Amino acid sequence: MEGKGETKPGINTRLAHAGHDPRSFHGFVNPPVVHASTVLFPDAATMAARNQKYTYGTRGTPTTDALADAINELEGSAGTIVVPSGLAAVTIPLLAFLSAGDHVLIVDSVYHPTRRFADTMLTRLGVEVQYYDPLVGAGIAALMKRNTKVVFTESPGSNTFEMQDIPAIASVARERGAVVMMDNSWATPVHFRPLDHGVDISIHAATKYLAGHSDVLMGTVSANERCWAQLHETFLTLGCCPAPDDVYQVLRGLRTLGVRLERHQKSALEIARWLEGQPGVARVLYPGLENDPGHAIWKRDFSGASGTLSIALDGGGTKNAHAFLDALKLFGLGYSWGGYESLAVHVSLRDRTVTKNDYEGPLIRLQIGIEDVADIKADLARGLAAARAAGDGQEA
Ligand SMILES: Cc1ncc(COP(=O)(O)O)c(C=O)c1O
Numbered sequence: 001m002e003g004k005g006e007t008k009p010g011i012n013t014r015l016a017h018a019g020h021d022p023r024s025f026h027g028f029v030n031p032p033v034v035h036a037s038t039v040l041f042p043d044a045a046t047m048a049a050r051n052q053k054y055t056y057g058t059r060g061t062p063t064t065d066a067l068a069d070a071i072n073e074l075e076g077s078a079g080t081i082v083v084p085s086g087l088a089a090v091t092i093p094l095l096a097f098l099s100a101g102d103h104v105l106i107v108d109s110v111y112h113p114t115r116r117f118a119d120t121m122l123t124r125l126g127v128e129v130q131y132y133d134p135l136v137g138a139g140i141a142a143l144m145k146r147n148t149k150v151v152f153t154e155s156p157g158s159n160t161f162e163m164q165d166i167p168a169i170a171s172v173a174r175e176r177g178a179v180v181m182m183d184n185s186w187a188t189p190v191h192f193r194p195l196d197h198g199v200d201i202s203i204h205a206a207t208k209y210l211a212g213h214s215d216v217l218m219g220t221v222s223a224n225e226r227c228w229a230q231l232h233e234t235f236l237t238l239g240c241c242p243a244p245d246d247v248y249q250v251l252r253g254l255r256t257l258g259v260r261l262e263r264h265q266k267s268a269l270e271i272a273r274w275l276e277g278q279p280g281v282a283r284v285l286y287p288g289l290e291n292d293p294g295h296a297i298w299k300r301d302f303s304g305a306s307g308t309l310s311i312a313l314d315g316g317g318t319k320n321a322h323a324f325l326d327a328l329k330l331f332g333l334g335y336s337w338g339g340y341e342s343l344a345v346h347v348s349l350r351d352r353t354v355t356k357n358d359y360e361g362p363l364i365r366l367q368i369g370i371e372d373v374a375d376i377k378a379d380l381a382r383g384l385a386a387a388r389a390a391g392d393g394q395e396a
Contacts, residue, residue, distance in 0.1 A: 018254070059236060083240050084241070086203075086206065092240060103127070106131050112158065114183070131353050137164075156287050167197045191306065272284045282315070327386030336367075346362060347365050
Protein backbone atom coordinates (compact mmCIF):
# COMPACT_ATOMS: atom_id res chain seq x y z
CA MET A 1 0.00 0.00 0.00
CA GLU A 2 2.86 2.40 0.45
CA GLY A 3 5.21 3.55 -2.26
CA LYS A 4 8.89 4.41 -1.92
CA GLY A 5 9.48 7.29 0.44
CA GLU A 6 5.84 7.42 1.53
CA THR A 7 4.87 7.12 5.17
CA LYS A 8 2.92 4.08 6.30
CA PRO A 9 -0.82 4.75 6.21
CA GLY A 10 -2.68 4.88 9.54
CA ILE A 11 -4.43 1.87 10.97
CA ASN A 12 -7.93 2.86 9.83
CA THR A 13 -6.68 3.47 6.30
CA ARG A 14 -5.07 0.04 6.28
CA LEU A 15 -8.20 -1.59 7.69
CA ALA A 16 -10.30 0.09 5.01
CA HIS A 17 -8.19 -1.00 2.06
CA ALA A 18 -6.00 -3.97 3.03
CA GLY A 19 -6.31 -7.23 1.12
CA HIS A 20 -8.04 -6.16 -2.07
CA ASP A 21 -7.12 -3.97 -4.98
CA PRO A 22 -10.35 -3.05 -6.77
CA ARG A 23 -8.45 -2.86 -10.08
CA SER A 24 -7.76 -6.58 -9.78
CA PHE A 25 -11.46 -7.31 -10.23
CA HIS A 26 -13.11 -4.89 -12.68
CA GLY A 27 -13.00 -1.99 -10.20
CA PHE A 28 -15.45 -3.47 -7.74
CA VAL A 29 -14.68 -2.12 -4.29
CA ASN A 30 -15.04 -5.53 -2.62
CA PRO A 31 -13.48 -8.85 -3.66
CA PRO A 32 -15.67 -11.52 -5.27
CA VAL A 33 -17.11 -14.26 -3.05
CA VAL A 34 -15.80 -17.33 -4.82
CA HIS A 35 -17.73 -20.52 -4.14
CA ALA A 36 -15.35 -23.19 -5.30
CA SER A 37 -14.22 -26.73 -5.18
CA THR A 38 -13.07 -27.40 -8.75
CA VAL A 39 -10.72 -25.09 -10.57
CA LEU A 40 -10.19 -25.78 -14.30
CA PHE A 41 -6.83 -25.88 -16.08
CA PRO A 42 -6.36 -24.79 -19.69
CA ASP A 43 -4.44 -27.94 -20.74
CA ALA A 44 -2.95 -31.21 -19.48
CA ALA A 45 0.56 -29.87 -19.03
CA THR A 46 -0.61 -27.01 -16.81
CA MET A 47 -2.74 -29.47 -14.87
CA ALA A 48 0.10 -31.95 -14.38
CA ALA A 49 2.44 -29.21 -13.21
CA ARG A 50 -0.34 -27.45 -11.23
CA ASN A 51 1.14 -24.40 -12.83
CA GLN A 52 -1.46 -21.76 -12.03
CA LYS A 53 -2.29 -19.66 -9.01
CA TYR A 54 -5.41 -21.54 -7.89
CA THR A 55 -5.68 -25.32 -8.21
CA TYR A 56 -8.44 -26.51 -5.85
CA GLY A 57 -10.87 -24.88 -3.41
CA THR A 58 -9.25 -26.28 -0.26
CA ARG A 59 -5.96 -24.61 -1.17
CA GLY A 60 -7.31 -21.08 -1.28
CA THR A 61 -9.43 -18.76 -3.43
CA PRO A 62 -9.38 -15.04 -4.26
CA THR A 63 -11.75 -14.58 -1.30
CA THR A 64 -9.59 -16.34 1.28
CA ASP A 65 -6.51 -14.64 -0.18
CA ALA A 66 -8.13 -11.23 0.28
CA LEU A 67 -8.63 -11.89 3.99
CA ALA A 68 -5.23 -13.55 4.46
CA ASP A 69 -3.47 -10.67 2.67
CA ALA A 70 -5.29 -8.14 4.84
CA ILE A 71 -4.30 -9.96 8.02
CA ASN A 72 -0.69 -10.24 6.81
CA GLU A 73 -0.61 -6.51 6.32
CA LEU A 74 -2.01 -5.90 9.80
CA GLU A 75 0.13 -8.52 11.60
CA GLY A 76 3.32 -8.02 9.60
CA SER A 77 3.36 -11.76 8.91
CA ALA A 78 4.83 -13.83 6.08
CA GLY A 79 1.64 -15.84 5.67
CA THR A 80 -1.81 -16.37 7.15
CA ILE A 81 -4.14 -19.34 7.06
CA VAL A 82 -7.88 -18.81 7.40
CA VAL A 83 -9.75 -21.56 9.25
CA PRO A 84 -13.38 -22.21 10.22
CA SER A 85 -13.25 -21.23 13.92
CA GLY A 86 -11.07 -19.60 16.52
CA LEU A 87 -10.60 -22.98 18.15
CA ALA A 88 -9.27 -24.41 14.87
CA ALA A 89 -6.87 -21.45 14.79
CA VAL A 90 -5.51 -22.73 18.10
CA THR A 91 -5.42 -26.47 17.38
CA ILE A 92 -3.92 -26.35 13.88
CA PRO A 93 -0.66 -24.56 14.78
CA LEU A 94 -0.25 -26.78 17.86
CA LEU A 95 -0.60 -29.85 15.60
CA ALA A 96 1.79 -28.27 13.12
CA PHE A 97 4.66 -27.85 15.57
CA LEU A 98 4.27 -30.65 18.16
CA SER A 99 5.14 -34.35 17.89
CA ALA A 100 5.24 -37.30 20.26
CA GLY A 101 7.94 -36.80 22.88
CA ASP A 102 7.78 -33.00 22.76
CA HIS A 103 6.98 -30.74 25.70
CA VAL A 104 4.65 -27.75 25.45
CA LEU A 105 4.27 -24.89 27.93
CA ILE A 106 0.81 -23.30 28.02
CA VAL A 107 -0.30 -20.34 30.08
CA ASP A 108 -2.63 -21.32 32.94
CA SER A 109 -5.11 -18.56 32.06
CA VAL A 110 -5.64 -19.97 28.58
CA TYR A 111 -9.03 -20.19 26.84
CA HIS A 112 -10.54 -23.36 28.28
CA PRO A 113 -11.02 -25.33 25.02
CA THR A 114 -7.31 -24.81 24.26
CA ARG A 115 -6.58 -26.57 27.55
CA ARG A 116 -9.06 -29.33 26.74
CA PHE A 117 -7.36 -29.92 23.38
CA ALA A 118 -3.96 -30.06 25.09
CA ASP A 119 -5.08 -32.31 27.94
CA THR A 120 -6.90 -34.76 25.69
CA MET A 121 -5.63 -34.89 22.12
CA LEU A 122 -2.07 -33.61 22.56
CA THR A 123 -1.59 -35.85 25.58
CA ARG A 124 -2.97 -38.85 23.67
CA LEU A 125 -0.54 -38.10 20.84
CA GLY A 126 2.36 -38.30 23.30
CA VAL A 127 3.01 -34.62 23.95
CA GLU A 128 3.89 -33.60 27.51
CA VAL A 129 1.70 -30.66 28.52
CA GLN A 130 2.67 -28.25 31.29
CA TYR A 131 0.96 -25.03 32.42
CA TYR A 132 2.70 -21.91 33.68
CA ASP A 133 1.79 -18.85 35.71
CA PRO A 134 0.75 -15.94 33.46
CA LEU A 135 3.03 -13.66 35.50
CA VAL A 136 6.10 -15.86 34.91
CA GLY A 137 7.87 -13.42 32.54
CA ALA A 138 11.55 -14.28 31.98
CA GLY A 139 11.14 -16.90 34.73
CA ILE A 140 9.85 -19.18 31.98
CA ALA A 141 13.54 -20.10 31.58
CA ALA A 142 13.28 -22.37 34.63
CA LEU A 143 10.44 -24.32 33.00
CA MET A 144 12.02 -24.83 29.60
CA LYS A 145 13.14 -28.38 28.95
CA ARG A 146 15.42 -29.82 26.32
CA ASN A 147 12.31 -30.99 24.41
CA THR A 148 10.16 -27.84 24.84
CA LYS A 149 9.02 -27.17 21.30
CA VAL A 150 6.19 -24.69 21.81
CA VAL A 151 5.35 -21.96 24.31
CA PHE A 152 1.69 -21.01 23.99
CA THR A 153 0.71 -17.60 25.34
CA GLU A 154 -2.53 -15.67 25.57
CA SER A 155 -2.49 -12.09 26.79
CA PRO A 156 -4.44 -10.84 28.54
CA GLY A 157 -5.58 -14.20 29.90
CA SER A 158 -9.07 -15.53 29.36
CA ASN A 159 -11.54 -14.35 32.01
CA THR A 160 -8.91 -13.07 34.49
CA PHE A 161 -7.07 -10.74 32.09
CA GLU A 162 -3.50 -11.08 33.40
CA MET A 163 -1.00 -9.39 31.11
CA GLN A 164 1.95 -11.56 30.15
CA ASP A 165 5.39 -10.15 29.53
CA ILE A 166 5.39 -11.40 25.95
CA PRO A 167 8.78 -9.94 24.87
CA ALA A 168 10.51 -11.52 27.91
CA ILE A 169 8.86 -14.91 27.41
CA ALA A 170 9.45 -14.88 23.66
CA SER A 171 13.09 -13.97 23.97
CA VAL A 172 13.81 -16.87 26.37
CA ALA A 173 11.72 -19.37 24.41
CA ARG A 174 13.21 -18.45 21.04
CA GLU A 175 16.74 -18.61 22.42
CA ARG A 176 15.99 -22.20 23.50
CA GLY A 177 14.62 -23.06 20.06
CA ALA A 178 10.89 -23.17 20.88
CA VAL A 179 8.16 -21.77 18.68
CA VAL A 180 6.19 -19.02 20.44
CA MET A 181 2.47 -18.79 19.78
CA MET A 182 0.04 -16.18 21.01
CA ASP A 183 -3.74 -16.10 21.07
CA ASN A 184 -4.12 -12.39 20.27
CA SER A 185 -7.92 -12.35 19.98
CA TRP A 186 -8.49 -9.79 22.75
CA ALA A 187 -6.13 -7.10 21.47
CA THR A 188 -6.65 -7.71 17.73
CA PRO A 189 -3.80 -6.65 15.42
CA VAL A 190 -5.00 -3.08 15.90
CA HIS A 191 -3.74 -2.99 19.48
CA PHE A 192 -0.91 -5.53 19.47
CA ARG A 193 1.31 -7.06 16.78
CA PRO A 194 2.83 -10.16 18.40
CA LEU A 195 5.38 -10.81 15.64
CA ASP A 196 6.98 -7.42 16.37
CA HIS A 197 7.60 -8.65 19.96
CA GLY A 198 9.30 -11.97 19.23
CA VAL A 199 6.23 -14.18 18.78
CA ASP A 200 6.34 -16.59 15.81
CA ILE A 201 2.64 -17.33 15.39
CA SER A 202 -0.27 -14.97 16.05
CA ILE A 203 -3.73 -16.48 16.45
CA HIS A 204 -7.12 -14.81 16.20
CA ALA A 205 -10.59 -15.99 16.96
CA ALA A 206 -11.84 -13.78 14.11
CA THR A 207 -15.28 -14.73 15.40
CA LYS A 208 -14.79 -11.96 18.00
CA TYR A 209 -13.84 -8.37 17.17
CA LEU A 210 -12.64 -8.98 13.62
CA ALA A 211 -16.03 -10.26 12.46
CA GLY A 212 -17.70 -8.17 15.13
CA HIS A 213 -21.36 -9.04 14.60
CA SER A 214 -21.90 -12.37 16.40
CA ASP A 215 -22.90 -14.08 13.18
CA VAL A 216 -19.72 -15.78 11.95
CA LEU A 217 -17.21 -18.35 13.21
CA MET A 218 -13.67 -17.93 11.84
CA GLY A 219 -10.03 -18.10 12.84
CA THR A 220 -6.78 -16.79 11.41
CA VAL A 221 -3.22 -17.94 12.09
CA SER A 222 -0.33 -15.74 10.98
CA ALA A 223 3.29 -16.86 10.93
CA ASN A 224 6.66 -15.23 10.49
CA GLU A 225 9.06 -16.34 7.78
CA ARG A 226 10.65 -19.15 9.81
CA CYS A 227 7.33 -20.84 10.66
CA TRP A 228 5.16 -20.15 7.62
CA ALA A 229 6.03 -23.17 5.45
CA GLN A 230 5.33 -25.68 8.22
CA LEU A 231 2.08 -23.98 9.23
CA HIS A 232 0.87 -23.81 5.64
CA GLU A 233 1.78 -27.43 4.98
CA THR A 234 -0.27 -28.54 8.00
CA PHE A 235 -3.21 -26.44 6.85
CA LEU A 236 -3.13 -28.12 3.44
CA THR A 237 -2.81 -31.56 5.05
CA LEU A 238 -5.78 -31.09 7.38
CA GLY A 239 -8.19 -29.64 4.82
CA CYS A 240 -9.67 -27.30 7.39
CA CYS A 241 -10.93 -24.52 5.14
CA PRO A 242 -13.70 -22.00 5.75
CA ALA A 243 -16.76 -21.19 3.65
CA PRO A 244 -16.45 -18.18 1.31
CA ASP A 245 -19.49 -16.26 2.58
CA ASP A 246 -18.08 -16.37 6.10
CA VAL A 247 -14.65 -15.25 4.92
CA TYR A 248 -16.29 -12.35 3.14
CA GLN A 249 -18.17 -11.38 6.32
CA VAL A 250 -14.92 -11.24 8.30
CA LEU A 251 -13.32 -9.06 5.65
CA ARG A 252 -16.38 -6.81 5.85
CA GLY A 253 -16.03 -6.69 9.65
CA LEU A 254 -12.37 -5.75 9.33
CA ARG A 255 -13.24 -2.51 7.53
CA THR A 256 -14.94 -1.11 10.64
CA LEU A 257 -12.75 -2.79 13.26
CA GLY A 258 -10.90 0.41 14.14
CA VAL A 259 -13.99 2.52 14.74
CA ARG A 260 -15.76 -0.25 16.60
CA LEU A 261 -12.75 -0.85 18.85
CA GLU A 262 -12.46 2.85 19.62
CA ARG A 263 -16.03 2.78 20.87
CA HIS A 264 -15.60 -0.52 22.78
CA GLN A 265 -12.48 0.84 24.48
CA LYS A 266 -13.98 4.19 25.41
CA SER A 267 -17.14 2.65 26.84
CA ALA A 268 -15.33 -0.21 28.58
CA LEU A 269 -12.89 2.15 30.27
CA GLU A 270 -15.65 4.45 31.47
CA ILE A 271 -17.69 1.53 32.74
CA ALA A 272 -14.66 -0.16 34.36
CA ARG A 273 -13.87 3.03 36.30
CA TRP A 274 -17.50 3.38 37.30
CA LEU A 275 -17.73 -0.28 38.36
CA GLU A 276 -14.74 0.16 40.68
CA GLY A 277 -16.84 2.51 42.80
CA GLN A 278 -20.02 0.43 42.81
CA PRO A 279 -21.20 -1.38 45.95
CA GLY A 280 -20.93 -5.13 45.51
CA VAL A 281 -17.92 -4.99 43.19
CA ALA A 282 -14.68 -6.14 44.82
CA ARG A 283 -12.42 -5.84 41.77
CA VAL A 284 -12.44 -4.98 38.11
CA LEU A 285 -10.05 -7.01 35.96
CA TYR A 286 -9.15 -4.87 32.95
CA PRO A 287 -5.58 -3.98 31.97
CA GLY A 288 -6.71 -0.62 30.59
CA LEU A 289 -7.42 0.52 34.19
CA GLU A 290 -4.58 2.50 35.76
CA ASN A 291 -4.51 0.41 38.95
CA ASP A 292 -4.77 -2.98 37.24
CA PRO A 293 -1.68 -5.11 38.04
CA GLY A 294 -1.07 -5.60 34.31
CA HIS A 295 -1.44 -1.94 33.37
CA ALA A 296 2.28 -1.18 33.06
CA ILE A 297 2.90 -4.06 30.64
CA TRP A 298 -0.27 -3.23 28.73
CA LYS A 299 0.82 0.36 28.38
CA ARG A 300 4.33 -0.60 27.34
CA ASP A 301 3.30 -3.13 24.68
CA PHE A 302 -0.29 -2.50 23.55
CA SER A 303 -1.70 0.55 21.82
CA GLY A 304 -5.21 0.10 23.20
CA ALA A 305 -7.75 -2.13 24.90
CA SER A 306 -10.83 -3.88 23.67
CA GLY A 307 -14.15 -4.05 25.48
CA THR A 308 -14.01 -7.35 27.38
CA LEU A 309 -13.31 -7.40 31.13
CA SER A 310 -14.33 -9.19 34.32
CA ILE A 311 -15.61 -8.15 37.70
CA ALA A 312 -15.26 -10.02 40.97
CA LEU A 313 -18.36 -9.65 43.09
CA ASP A 314 -17.74 -8.72 46.71
CA GLY A 315 -18.48 -12.08 48.33
CA GLY A 316 -21.21 -14.58 47.64
CA GLY A 317 -21.29 -17.50 45.23
CA THR A 318 -23.20 -18.96 42.32
CA LYS A 319 -26.54 -17.80 43.75
CA ASN A 320 -25.39 -14.17 43.61
CA ALA A 321 -23.81 -14.56 40.17
CA HIS A 322 -27.05 -16.00 38.81
CA ALA A 323 -29.11 -13.26 40.48
CA PHE A 324 -26.84 -10.70 38.77
CA LEU A 325 -27.22 -12.34 35.36
CA ASP A 326 -30.95 -12.92 35.65
CA ALA A 327 -31.58 -9.24 36.47
CA LEU A 328 -29.89 -8.01 33.29
CA LYS A 329 -32.17 -6.76 30.54
CA LEU A 330 -29.75 -5.30 28.00
CA PHE A 331 -26.83 -7.70 28.37
CA GLY A 332 -27.34 -11.06 26.72
CA LEU A 333 -26.23 -14.21 28.53
CA GLY A 334 -23.83 -15.75 26.07
CA TYR A 335 -20.40 -17.34 25.84
CA SER A 336 -18.78 -15.17 23.24
CA TRP A 337 -17.50 -11.59 23.03
CA GLY A 338 -16.31 -9.17 20.39
CA GLY A 339 -19.71 -8.54 18.81
CA TYR A 340 -21.50 -5.19 18.80
CA GLU A 341 -23.72 -6.17 21.71
CA SER A 342 -23.14 -6.45 25.43
CA LEU A 343 -22.82 -9.95 26.89
CA ALA A 344 -22.31 -11.41 30.35
CA VAL A 345 -21.30 -14.82 31.64
CA HIS A 346 -20.44 -16.33 35.04
CA VAL A 347 -16.98 -17.76 34.56
CA SER A 348 -15.47 -20.79 36.24
CA LEU A 349 -11.79 -20.99 37.12
CA ARG A 350 -11.96 -24.61 38.22
CA ASP A 351 -9.68 -25.70 35.38
CA ARG A 352 -6.70 -23.63 36.61
CA THR A 353 -3.88 -25.71 38.02
CA VAL A 354 -1.07 -23.22 38.67
CA THR A 355 -2.55 -19.86 39.57
CA LYS A 356 -4.34 -18.99 42.79
CA ASN A 357 -7.99 -18.03 42.48
CA ASP A 358 -8.45 -16.01 45.63
CA TYR A 359 -11.06 -13.62 44.32
CA GLU A 360 -13.49 -12.14 46.82
CA GLY A 361 -16.54 -13.62 45.09
CA PRO A 362 -17.78 -15.01 41.79
CA LEU A 363 -16.31 -13.66 38.55
CA ILE A 364 -18.55 -12.27 35.84
CA ARG A 365 -17.09 -11.60 32.40
CA LEU A 366 -18.59 -8.64 30.58
CA GLN A 367 -18.35 -7.76 26.92
CA ILE A 368 -19.10 -4.04 26.73
CA GLY A 369 -20.94 -3.51 23.47
CA ILE A 370 -21.44 -0.35 21.46
CA GLU A 371 -24.79 0.54 23.05
CA ASP A 372 -25.13 3.82 24.97
CA VAL A 373 -23.04 3.84 28.13
CA ALA A 374 -25.89 5.15 30.31
CA ASP A 375 -28.03 2.15 29.34
CA ILE A 376 -25.20 -0.29 29.99
CA LYS A 377 -24.54 1.23 33.41
CA ALA A 378 -28.23 1.10 34.32
CA ASP A 379 -28.35 -2.58 33.42
CA LEU A 380 -25.21 -3.37 35.42
CA ALA A 381 -26.59 -1.44 38.40
CA ARG A 382 -29.71 -3.63 38.19
CA GLY A 383 -27.55 -6.74 38.20
CA LEU A 384 -25.45 -5.59 41.14
CA ALA A 385 -28.53 -4.74 43.19
CA ALA A 386 -29.96 -8.20 42.51
CA ALA A 387 -26.65 -9.87 43.46
CA ARG A 388 -26.61 -7.99 46.76
CA ALA A 389 -30.26 -8.82 47.43
CA ALA A 390 -29.52 -12.53 46.94
CA GLY A 391 -27.74 -12.66 50.32
CA ASP A 392 -24.38 -14.16 51.14
CA GLY A 393 -24.89 -17.17 48.87
CA GLN A 394 -21.82 -18.93 50.23
CA GLU A 395 -23.48 -22.32 50.02
CA ALA A 396 -23.64 -22.23 46.23
C1 LIG B 1 -9.32 -16.32 23.62
C2 LIG B 1 -10.14 -17.16 22.70
N1 LIG B 1 -9.51 -17.86 21.74
C3 LIG B 1 -10.20 -18.63 20.88
C4 LIG B 1 -11.57 -18.74 20.96
C5 LIG B 1 -12.28 -19.65 20.02
O1 LIG B 1 -13.02 -18.99 19.07
P1 LIG B 1 -14.26 -19.69 18.36
O2 LIG B 1 -15.44 -19.47 19.23
O3 LIG B 1 -14.36 -19.03 17.04
O4 LIG B 1 -13.92 -21.16 18.21
C6 LIG B 1 -12.26 -18.01 21.93
C7 LIG B 1 -13.73 -18.10 22.02
O5 LIG B 1 -14.34 -17.70 22.99
C8 LIG B 1 -11.53 -17.22 22.83
O6 LIG B 1 -12.14 -16.54 23.81
